[in-house]
Amino acid sequence: VKPVPITVAYGDGIGPEIMEASLRILEAAGAAIAPETIEIGESVYLKGNSAGIEPESWESLRQTGVFYKAPITTPQGGGYKSLNVTVRKSLGMFANVRPCAAMHPFIATKHPGMDVVIVRENEEDLYAGIEHRQTDEVYQCLKLFSRPGTERIVRYAFEYARANGRKKVTCFSKDNIMKLTDGLFHKVFDEVARDYPDLENEHWIIDIGAAKLAANPNQFDVIVMANLYGDILSDVAAEITGSVGLGSSANIGEYCSMFEAIHGSAPRRAGQNVANPTGLLLAGVQMMVHIGQPEVAEKVHNAWLKTIEDGIHTYDIFNEETSTRKVSTSAFADA
Amino acid sequence: VKPVPITVAYGDGIGPEIMEASLRILEAAGAAIAPETIEIGESVYLKGNSAGIEPESWESLRQTGVFYKAPITTPQGGGYKSLNVTVRKSLGMFANVRPCAAMHPFIATKHPGMDVVIVRENEEDLYAGIEHRQTDEVYQCLKLFSRPGTERIVRYAFEYARANGRKKVTCFSKDNIMKLTDGLFHKVFDEVARDYPDLENEHWIIDIGAAKLAANPNQFDVIVMANLYGDILSDVAAEITGSVGLGSSANIGEYCSMFEAIHGSAPRRAGQNVANPTGLLLAGVQMMVHIGQPEVAEKVHNAWLKTIEDGIHTYDIFNEETSTRKVSTSAFADA
Ligand SMILES: CC(C)[C@H](C(=O)O)[C@@H](O)C(=O)O
Ligand SMILES: CC(C)[C@H](C(=O)O)[C@@H](O)C(=O)O
Numbered sequence: 190v191k192p193v194p195i196t197v198a199y200g201d202g203i204g205p206e207i208m209e210a211s212l213r214i215l216e217a218a219g220a221a222i223a224p225e226t227i228e229i230g231e232s233v234y235l236k237g238n239s240a241g242i243e244p245e246s247w248e249s250l251r252q253t254g255v256f257y258k259a260p261i262t263t264p265q266g267g268g269y270k271s272l273n274v275t276v277r278k279s280l281g282m283f284a285n286v287r288p289c290a291a292m293h294p295f296i297a298t299k300h301p302g303m304d305v306v307i308v309r310e311n312e313e314d315l316y317a318g319i320e321h322r323q324t325d326e327v328y329q330c331l332k333l334f335s336r337p338g339t340e341r342i343v344r345y346a347f348e349y350a351r352a353n354g355r356k357k358v359t360c361f362s363k364d365n366i367m368k369l370t371d372g373l374f375h376k377v378f379d380e381v382a383r384d385y386p387d388l389e390n391e392h393w394i395i396d397i398g399a400a401k402l403a404a405n406p407n408q409f410d411v412i413v414m415a416n417l418y419g420d421i422l423s424d425v426a427a428e429i430t431g432s433v434g435l436g437s438s439a440n441i442g443e444y445c446s447m448f449e450a451i452h453g454s455a456p457r458r459a460g461q462n463v464a465n466p467t468g469l470l471l472a473g474v475q476m477m478v479h480i481g482q483p484e485v486a487e488k489v490h491n492a493w494l495k496t497i498e499d500g501i502h503t504y505d506i507f508n509e510e511t512s513t514r515k516v517s518t519s520a521f522a523d524a
Numbered sequence: 525v526k527p528v529p530i531t532v533a534y535g536d537g538i539g540p541e542i543m544e545a546s547l548r549i550l551e552a553a554g555a556a557i558a559p560e561t562i563e564i565g566e567s568v569y570l571k572g573n574s575a576g577i578e579p580e581s582w583e584s585l586r587q588t589g590v591f592y593k594a595p596i597t598t599p600q601g602g603g604y605k606s607l608n609v610t611v612r613k614s615l616g617m618f619a620n621v622r623p624c625a626a627m628h629p630f631i632a633t634k635h636p637g638m639d640v641v642i643v644r645e646n647e648e649d650l651y652a653g654i655e656h657r658q659t660d661e662v663y664q665c666l667k668l669f670s671r672p673g674t675e676r677i678v679r680y681a682f683e684y685a686r687a688n689g690r691k692k693v694t695c696f697s698k699d700n701i702m703k704l705t706d707g708l709f710h711k712v713f714d715e716v717a718r719d720y721p722d723l724e725n726e727h728w729i730i731d732i733g734a735a736k737l738a739a740n741p742n743q744f745d746v747i748v749m750a751n752l753y754g755d756i757l758s759d760v761a762a763e764i765t766g767s768v769g770l771g772s773s774a775n776i777g778e779y780c781s782m783f784e785a786i787h788g789s790a791p792r793r794a795g796q797n798v799a800n801p802t803g804l805l806l807a808g809v810q811m812m813v814h815i816g817q818p819e820v821a822e823k824v825h826n827a828w829l830k831t832i833e834d835g836i837h838t839y840d841i842f843n844e845e846t847s848t849r850k851v852s853t854s855a856f857a858d859a
Contacts, residue, residue, distance in 0.1 A: 263700075271701060299634045299739075315667060320704045326671040328704040332650060336661040363752070365598075366606060369655045369663040399756045400763035403738040404634075417698070421734045421756070428735035 192223035193480045196249045200259030201231045202454030203464035203518075208259040210466040210522035211473050218488040220477060225249055230261030230454075234269055241272040250280060256447040257476055259469060260454040273449075274318070277311050282442035283338065284345045285309040285419060286475070287451060289406075289426040289436065295497045295511045296431035303406045305426050306355070308346040309419025311440060313338045316416045334370040334415065339377045345441070346413035347385045357389035357410040358382070361398040361418055374415055402426060427451060434505050437471035439479065446479055448472040462517045465503035467493065496524045527558035528815045531584045535594030536566045537789025538799035538853075543594040545801040545857035546808050553823040555812060560584055565596030565789075569604055576607035585615060591782040592811055594804060595789040608784075609653070612646050617777035618673065619680045620644040620754060621810070622786065624741075624761040624771065630832045630846045631766035638741045640761050641690070643681040644754025646775060648673045651751045669705040669750070674712045680776070681748035682720045692724035692745040693717070696733040696753055709750055737761060762786055769840050772806035774814065781814055783807040797852045800838040802828065831859045 197212070199205040212224065227246040234241045241261065250256055256276070263269050276282070286308055293301030319331035343360070350358050360378040362371040375392055382390040393401065395418055402409060403425055414422065427436035436451035450468025458464050470493060477486035497506075500513030501524045507515045516524065532547070534540040547559065562581035569576045576596065585591055591611070598604050611617070621643055628636030654666035678695070685693050695713040697706040710727055717725040728736065730753055737744060738760055749757065762771035771786035785803025793799050805828060812821035832841075835848030836859045842850045851859065 330667040332665040370665045396759040400759035404763040424731040424735040428739040
């Protein structure tokens with residue numbers, strides 16, 4: 190197989206350690222990839238670049254169309270734009286896919302059997318970044334929903350469900366209050382659902398839907414929702430499977446897709462060789478499927494499962510009952 | 525004690541049954557109240573009144589300043605405004621207070637010991653109801669935060685914490701993305717917190733804050749947040765203590781306050797004398813404190829605790845381990 194060029198960013202904090210570990214695992218499993226490194230994040234922000242990414246890096250992203258990204262640190266203080274949001278929007282990454290599956294009993298959870306995928310719209314909503322000060326005392330932010338954007342994410346969720354052997358797609362919205370914006374989301378969901386008679390579909394008002402997700406996640410399968418709801422509830426879903434520290438995420442676009450952990454750069458753990466590379470590694474698994482190397486994805490995923498099941502655990506998931514060895518980042522990668 | 529005039533609405537669905545039960549309990553405990561009944565909800569909507577409340581009812585609410593409200597049904601189809609939102613906004617009910625406490629082991633929960641109060645801003649945010657269609661394919665909704673509104677809710681949360689012997693106030697916001705609106709909320713929180721050196725304070729980005737709340741609620745005490753976040757996360761918090769079916773809520777305003785269950789009117793259970801009156805009853809407990817009869821509040825709350833602990837349970841919380849009798853709405857009230 191000819192190596193597929195991918196753009197890689199080692200990021201900040203624990204980023205370099207977990208990226209090094211993840212790439213090593215992927216390559217050991219036979220990934221045919223040709224990584225091309227770019228610099229993003231803190232060091233770039235501190236050069237006075239408010240976006241946190243250099244102009245030439247965009248070129249790499251446009252050429253490879255695949256971005257494997259470690260977490261970054263945004264410096265304290267104002268004036269910095271969210272690199273994540275900039276990249277997602279600039280490159281049209283419209284879908285954010287976040288699988289949340291329990292690994293009971295190896296990773297502690299109150300929800301064994303949980304296996305939910307959150308499909309989050311990734312470009313619109315309050316994330317459009319249109320905010321202003323109306324008077325000295327009044328601030329506004331614009332929530333924006335478009336029919337094409339909504340239709341695309343909803344259709345993506347149904348296609349994803351079908352392609353991955355899922356049974357049901359659920360929609361969350363608050364259309365009893367926001368009858369136009371959230372109303373559009375719900376309406377488009379009902380329309381698109383008709384094209385997928387092989388899949389169950391249902392809608393919940395987001396307040397009670399979120400409550401059910403937190404209390405009894407096993408009733409859900411694939412859930413599609415708008416950007417901000419997805420931001421909040423994917424963290425909820427990830428945390429109740431065990432920890433957001435283990436969550437991975439694929440940001441899918443037509444021309445470029447980005448694969449990342451959902452956790453942050455944890456500066457206080459940096460350089461200690463203790464961080465758990467799972468989030469970024471599982472993002473790598475999503476990436477291998479995306480670039481057409483599903484056998485590698487499966488191999489890595491199985492190796493990860495086996496390591497977890499063998500009780501070879503980093504500090505964050507170490508527990509008296511199922512852990513056998515507390516290991517470093519690099520020892521976890523070796524295993 | 526001279527009876528305090530209160531406005532009462534029996535609502536729709538299970539509303540009349542649980543209101544009848546709740547009033548009966550309050551009065552048996554010596555509540556000095558003079559209920560004045562108004563009609564709201566489905567029947568009013570169906571008369572062509574899009575707000576679901578008659579003009580003369582506003583007069584009663586303005587005079588008593590206390591509204592004890594059962595859940596209502598909004599008819600299917602468009603054109604109906606949310607009565608709750610109309611009442612909250614028209615009468616300036618700026619704070620929505622939702623206590624969520626576990627009743628382990630009597631009511632099943634994965635979070636024994638949980639005891640969180642959510643203080644939700646109740647007038648601003650995306651609930652301002654400013655929504656429009658920009659083009660045929662683009663819809664917008666305005667999120668609005670004002671400094672006075674934000675300051676009032678944050679100060680209310682700290683005052684509530686102090687008055688109720690709470691130790692910590694937490695703020696949730698998404699100020700890494702919405703730097704003006706959510707940024708204002710966070711900034712005002714930090715400012716107001718300085719006036720309460722006797723209380724701990726902390727801020728979480730809402731995504732990870734919500735995740736922690738769902739996975740490990742015992743680390744929280746009082747949490748203050750904007751309207752939509754509070755809508756979603758108070759349902760989450762209530763559901764993980766046992767059920768949203770047990771949650772109560774006080775909508776506090778300067779001139780008028782409303783006390784209600786957080787659940788809906790459950791039309792399918794209506795007229796069967798099976799519904800659990802707990803949500804509305806505990807809202808009644810909040811009301812008795814509000815109108816200056818805390819001894820009655822305490823008496824009712826203790827009676828409720830004792831009934832639950834005795835295993836006298838309605839169908840919704842009936843369980844093999846701790847229930848002794850499965851009872852009807854009226855038998856629960858008798859007990
Ligand atoms: C870092 C932040 C901009 C981002 C978001 O809000 O989308 C993060 O929370 C996420 O969910 O990927
Ligand atoms: C019924 C609805 C308008 C209301 C809201 O969104 O505020 C409800 O969900 C609540 O939380 O009281």
